[in-house]
Amino acid sequence: MQSDTLETLFGGAAGGGKSHGQLLDALRFAVCYPGSRQLMLRRTMPELERSLVPAALRLYPQCIAKYKVSEHRWDFANGSALEFGYCDAESDVTRYQSAEYDVIRFDELTHFTESQFTYLLSRIRGTNGFPKQVKATTNPGGVGHQWVKSRFIDSMPPDTVREFDGGTRLFLPARLGDNPFLRKADAGYEKRLKLLSPTDRKALLDGVWELNEGQYFSEFSRDLHVVKPYAIPHDWRRCLTIDYGLDMLAALWIAQSPDGHSVVYRELYRPGLIISDAAAQMLACETAGEHIDCRLAPPDLWNRRQETGRSAVELFADSGLDFVKSSNERVAGWLALHELLQPRKDTDGAVRPRLTIFDTCHNLIRTLPALQHDKRNPSDTANTPHELTHAPDALRGYAATVYEPVKAMPQSAYDCEVGEFLRF
Known part of the structure; x- marks a missing residue:
């Protein structure tokens, strides 16, 4: 020492x-x-x-x-x-x-x-x-x-x-x-x-660092899943998915290609924001002319608050953001995310995952591989330390909502209902 x-x-x-x-x-x-x-x-x-x-x-x-x-x-x-x-x-x-x-x-x-x-x-x-x-x-x-x-x-x-x-x-x-x-x-x-x-x-016993039994997403690799930013084509569909509480807002913007590949291209990670400020900061992140096809939020934001009788989703709508419910199935969501992260042979013969992350999304890159298995339910992730859960929970909501392995993504226009959004 x-x-x-x-x-x-x-x-x-x-x-x-x-x-x-x-x-x-x-x-x-x-x-x-x-x-x-x-x-x-x-x-x-x-x-x-x-x-x-x-x-x-x-x-x-x-x-x-x-x-x-x-x-x-x-x-x-x-x-x-x-x-x-x-x-x-x-x-x-x-x-x-x-x-x-x-x-x-x-x-x-x-x-x-x-x-x-x-x-x-x-x-x-x-x-x-x-x-x-x-x-x-x-x-x-x-x-x-x-x-x-x-x-x-x-x-x-x-x-x-x-x-x-x-x-x-x-x-x-x-x-x-x-x-x-x-x-x-x-x-x-x-x-x-x-x-x-x-x-x-x-x-x-041996001090080997290449193995970590407690890691939930052991397939995650910076070399494979983290990419340099690139221009998102105009025909890719874009989604905003969030995990919100006063302790932390984790917002992820995800684009999906016509062949079903998703890329997290932007994140917002801020503690201590009331709803109006959170909405303002999310809107400020979006570029002029950027069309967001769907905005996903967890079901608990539809619960009405005792002090106002209104839900968080209604307050977000007052500030200019309309959300639809993401799936709140934890284990199903994590399994869907495993599928998206798993490297597979593509149509061109290359092996790549169906989800990648821009290297500018520092908090998602930091927290996703840090998630551990829940000791009582190994199919779920541990919820401590709580700070690690926000960005992955937002991504889980996206994966659980949009992932259907047996369906191809429709090419026709849609009206932003979750059932019509980003199926693949």
């Missing part, structure tokens, strides 16, 4: 001593840089209290640092501080909005979303001249598997410093053999790892 790079990831196999390495490196930094400030994060507070807190209490000499339980902070005799924190909900990053840290440490980085990570990078700042770094440990798997793999694993070989705009980045592979103390103290640990499923065994 003693790396000088801006971003360091120590990750891979379980049992490599990653968390203890973080704690010892934090202790070294606090002693070497009097008055320094560090933040060490887990996704939830219970995870902190089960792992890092008791480990630090065993490791840190009480003569040089005291732990303040109420503030979850180690105060060192030389003025340094090590704070323990968490980011359970996406919005929890705002609790650190005005803070300044020299080092931020993530334990189990793949449990965090990419937006949480990038926001917290902005909290690494200060004028004290101390090194400014982010250090992370993790195993493969979890909601952040794809973005962590893309950022640290796919972009560079291990044990090699990579330069990028603004700093340097390093990936250090973790192996069970790196921790001889565990192997000596618990000789059966490796044997228990070998009893796991093949995917979990490769991830936790």
Whole structure:
């Protein structure tokens, strides 16, 4: 963990001593840089209290640092501080909005979303001249598997410093053999790892990043499904599909070719919008002369509100947007989306999926591959972290509504009723 790079990831196999390495490196930094400030994060507070807190209490000499339980902070005799924190909900990053840290440490980085990570990078700042770094440990798997793999694993070989705009980045592979103390103290640990499923065994025993058993859309590939923007032909039908709540508006514009290929060509992703503002922003995204053939919204927007007696759909209509109901069948919608994402041989012999996404749709690209299987219903997706669900839910509404594998898309004009829209 003693790396000088801006971003360091120590990750891979379980049992490599990653968390203890973080704690010892934090202790070294606090002693070497009097008055320094560090933040060490887990996704939830219970995870902190089960792992890092008791480990630090065993490791840190009480003569040089005291732990303040109420503030979850180690105060060192030389003025340094090590704070323990968490980011359970996406919005929890705002609790650190005005803070300044020299080092931020993530334990189990793949449990965090990419937006949480990038926001917290902005909290690494200060004028004290101390090194400014982010250090992370993790195993493969979890909601952040794809973005962590893309950022640290796919972009560079291990044990090699990579330069990028603004700093340097390093990936250090973790192996069970790196921790001889565990192997000596618990000789059966490796044997228990070998009893796991093949995917979990490769991830936790061998530190393999190419497999993620919990990922719902394992067929998703940036190389295959993400494309550069291009001009949409005028004869393609266009649809707007949304997932709306005060916490987030996720709007996707999708075009479909006459032969049944769909492309997500625009997205709008905004929190905290009332209906009139959401409608105004969606209309502002559309170009002059752009004809939207159909606008889809989930059935819950037809529910009447007690305070007004009117539904969200009626309020959208007042602001100039008329919606029709999308299908709300979750499992059927996800299965339809699987079909659209599945690469198949086309009429010209090329293998391609029936759904692609412009690379400008950053939030859909970020959240779709991050969805995990629901542990209670593997046919469905997990609904936590909730921030990951908005854009995929909007896309699911489209897929569930328009997908009919046995029908060809009609060539005649239609009146924008869902039953006549985009069948293929």
